[in-house]
Amino acid sequence: MGTGGILQNHRGTWILDFSSNKGHGDAQLAKLLAVRNEFQVAWDSGFTNIVCESDALNVVNVVNKQSDMNFHPHAQVIFQIRSLLVKCWTGLVTHTPRGSNSVTDILAKLEAKSS
Numbered sequence: 001m002g003t004g005g006i007l008q009n010h011r012g013t014w015i016l017d018f019s020s021n022k023g024h025g026d027a028q029l030a031k032l033l034a035v036r037n038e039f040q041v042a043w044d045s046g047f048t049n050i051v052c053e054s055d056a057l058n059v060v061n062v063v064n065k066q067s068d069m070n071f072h073p074h075a076q077v078i079f080q081i082r083s084l085l086v087k088c089w090t091g092l093v094t095h096t097p098r099g100s101n102s103v104t105d106i107l108a109k110l111e112a113k114s115s
Helices: 027-044 057-064 075-085 098-113
Strands: 002-008 014-021 049-054 090-095
Touching: 002 027, 014 027, 027 049, 027 057, 027 075, 027 090, 049 057, 057 075, 057 090, 075 090
Parallel strands: 049 090
Antiparallel strands: 002 014
16 A cells, blocks of 8 residues: 655645555555655654645545544544644645646555555
8 A cells, every 4th residue: 555745835846755655454544644644744844834635535524523533443543643733833634636636646556566
């Protein structure tokens, strides 16, 4: 299961990319891990205002929903994302159409094949 993402500035200029192979899991887990990794990379790189775009509306909804996730199958990753979101910065997770996210999908697929 590959994950990937890119960081761009407010003008859309590509700053950096990341990808990783996380073993086995479902599509929702892959998307959640990509969101978590994007926020972690952004935090580690010193960025303070992040808008994370995901083409998985179910992931956007579960991350932004403020309900208890203890019984969600991916509760640990959701908690990690929410912990990153409350740091001293502006972090937002939004939905984007699948076609707008083609680069991240390619990165994830390449990483998944590399294992």
